[in-house]
Amino acid sequence: MKRRTNIPLSVYVPGDTFIHRMKPSWKILILIVFILVTSIFCRTIPLAAASVLLPALAFVIAKVPPKIAWSQMWPPLFILVPLAAFQWWARDFEYAVVMFLTIFAAMMAAFLLTLTSTVDAIMESLEDSLRPLARFGLPVETISLAMSLTIRLIPLMFETVYEVLDARKARGAGFSPLAFGTPVIIRSIRRARAMGEALQARGVGD
Known part of the structure; x- marks a missing residue:
């Protein structure tokens, strides 16, 4: 495929x-x-x-x-x-x-x-712009990381949608909101959990 x-x-x-x-x-x-x-x-x-x-x-x-x-x-x-x-x-x-x-x-x-x-340029520019606010306690690196993850996860979400649609098309299944939405949500939750565990293992947020 x-x-x-x-x-x-x-x-x-x-x-x-x-x-x-x-x-x-x-x-x-x-x-x-x-x-x-x-x-x-x-x-x-x-x-x-x-x-x-x-x-x-x-x-x-x-x-x-x-x-x-x-x-x-x-x-x-x-x-x-x-x-x-x-x-x-x-x-x-x-x-x-x-x-x-x-x-x-x-x-x-x-x-x-x-x-x-590029995503790297967006995050670097955003971090540079927010850095003066770090003296007031603003978690600049955390905000940049959150923005980066958000931008990176959106295409992954669309990719998950495409994969589910392709899988249903390959099986000849018709469109059903429940049958379509359930695997998308489950895969998204699994990805978010795996990413959270990876960040925790690297000490992010400690």
């Missing part, structure tokens, strides 16, 4: 564009501001659509190949589309479209961060 390698947050596209050269800590700050602004002010479909165009333009500036960009962004649609459909049924069409576009725009911006910055 062919193993997927282009999974979200696991691909880095080398480049020498302005976006590549920007410090990852600044990218994170811009990402947070972007998410806050779009969440608060994008209440209509045109504004929500504009929020998607901004990261799309940034993808063009960063010269990210369309094939790689799409490979990062299509998996979340399996969650976003049903969620938007439910919101359409529960509330109204405009609310569902606005919600879909603003969330998708935020995910595009987050993917751009990891496509143009």
Whole structure:
């Protein structure tokens, strides 16, 4: 069975564009501001659509190949589309479209961060930015480690989802939320437990 390698947050596209050269800590700050602004002010479909165009333009500036960009962004649609459909049924069409576009725009911006910055660069930049706060008792290394683990675990989570889907497809099984979700949750718990034991064995957090 062919193993997927282009999974979200696991691909880095080398480049020498302005976006590549920007410090990852600044990218994170811009990402947070972007998410806050779009969440608060994008209440209509045109504004929500504009929020998607901004990261799309940034993808063009960063010269990210369309094939790689799409490979990062299509998996979340399996969650976003049903969620938007439910919101359409529960509330109204405009609310569902606005919600879909603003969330998708935020995910595009987050993917751009990891496509143009290595995980090591993100963590090093974040730690350098937070280091002045260490004098006030802020656990800078712990925060950087938590961020690093979070970024590394997201692609592993998608990989687990793909493996379960491939296994069910190989057996000719139909889609069942319970039969799909149970092995994903069990594998995720096992991975988290193994990682926790590995960190404990290395004395992290002592």
